[in-house]
Amino acid sequence: MTTIPLSWYLALSAVLFTIGVVGVIIKRNAIAMFMCIELMLNAVNLTFVAFSSYFRDVTGQLFVFIVMTVAAAEAAVGLGIIITVFRNRESLDVDDASILKF
Amino acid sequence: MFEPTALLFILFAGLALGCAVSLVAQRNPLYCAISLIGVFVALAGLYILLAAPFIAAVQVIVYAGAIMVLVIFVIMLLNVEEEEHRPLNWRFISAAIALGAILFAEAAFVLFFVNTPRSVQLSSEAPTAGLTASIGTGLFTEYLLPFEITSVLILMAIVGAMSLARRVGLVPRSASALAQMAADNQSTGGGNLRPVDARQIIQPGNTEATGQAMAQMQIERGEAAAPAPDKEQDG
Numbered sequence: 001m002t003t004i005p006l007s008w009y010l011a012l013s014a015v016l017f018t019i020g021v022v023g024v025i026i027k028r029n030a031i032a033m034f035m036c037i038e039l040m041l042n043a044v045n046l047t048f049v050a051f052s053s054y055f056r057d058v059t060g061q062l063f064v065f066i067v068m069t070v071a072a073a074e075a076a077v078g079l080g081i082i083i084t085v086f087r088n089r090e091s092l093d094v095d096d097a098s099i100l101k102f
Numbered sequence: 103m104f105e106p107t108a109l110l111f112i113l114f115a116g117l118a119l120g121c122a123v124s125l126v127a128q129r130n131p132l133y134c135a136i137s138l139i140g141v142f143v144a145l146a147g148l149y150i151l152l153a154a155p156f157i158a159a160v161q162v163i164v165y166a167g168a169i170m171v172l173v174i175f176v177i178m179l180l181n182v183e184e185e186e187h188r189p190l191n192w193r194f195i196s197a198a199i200a201l202g203a204i205l206f207a208e209a210a211f212v213l214f215f216v217n218t219p220r221s222v223q224l225s226s227e228a229p230t231a232g233l234t235a236s237i238g239t240g241l242f243t244e245y246l247l248p249f250e251i252t253s254v255l256i257l258m259a260i261v262g263a264m265s266l267a268r269r270v271g272l273v274p275r276s277a278s279a280l281a282q283m284a285a286d287n288q289s290t291g292g293g294n295l296r297p298v299d300a301r302q303i304i305q306p307g308n309t310e311a312t313g314q315a316m317a318q319m320q321i322e323r324g325e326a327a328a329p330a331p332d333k334e335q336d337g
Contacts (some may be wrong), residue, residue, distance in 0.1 A: 004111050007213050012115045014209030018202050023126040025198035031131050035138045053152040058236045061157050062245050068164050069252045073259035075169045079176045080266035086180050
């Protein structure tokens with residue numbers, strides 16, 4: 001089916017996940033942080049599909065299906081929260097939303 | 103080494119990596135979103151290389167289609183401006199670099215120093231995993247319960263998103279006042295606009311009275327123009 005080693009996919013997934021983590025840490029815009037979280041979810045999905053394909057087992061792809069559902073729900077609720085924060089503060093900068101910081 | 107699948111892998115992996123780096127480096131959220139769509143499309147190509155066409159299709163339809171449209175819609179709706187240039191906070195930058203390096207080192211360690219189990223026997227017949235039929239069979243037999251729980255999750259997400267994004271206010275305060283207003287409305291035939299308390303405007307089950315009270319409240323607040331006198335009798 002494929003001659004590409006499994007470790008290539010895993011390495012790519014690790015790099016993508018790391019980029020997502022770095023993005024979440026250094027971004028200040030709430031929507032950009034949200035998109036970096038989506039990138040991390042996709043990196044995990046790639047791992048699932050790679051293992052599923054190499055072990056000839058469909059379970060990993062079912063997990064990916066459920067992860068996508070969770071991501072869609074997260075997008076709806078997360079964007080609702082972002083809209084609410086923007087309506088109250090006129091800003092999407094997460095540094096401005098620091099009322100819980102002591 | 104450089105067979106077609108390897109070339110395709112390098113192409114899609116490079117596209118995914120480039121778009122991911124661009125996602126982190128861009129300051130304009132709209133460019134970030136477009137970079138993320140590039141990552142999604144590249145990953146869909148990788149899924150096809152992995153013989154998972156259903157997941158690839160869902161990736162493009164759900165992620166690049168639905169979720170990113172939602173994100174771009176919010177970006178446009180909120181009119182998000184670019185992040186302004188601030189003096190770099192080296193605390194955060196160094197923390198990001200250090201944490202990213204640690205995470206990447208962990209992943210590299212697992213990849214190259216942990217022995218992969220060679221005992222897993224891969225079946226030699228044609229792969230059926232990834233075909234849509236096998237995914238459907240799995241979802242509706244062995245993994246039926248998680249699939250059903252997913253529906254509850256989506257229901258919760260709908261309710262949560264609506265309750266978060268709705269504008270608060272305009273709630274009925276007094277049921278007796280509502281009943282009184284409904285009685286007044288019926289006695290006068292409901293033909294014209296009457297001054298009502300703006301706090302009592304929502305009447306369950308009486309759409310006409312609610313609409314009239316809402317219009318009256320908007321006129322009182324100056325949000326809408328009062329109707330011309332000849333139009334007023336038309337209701």
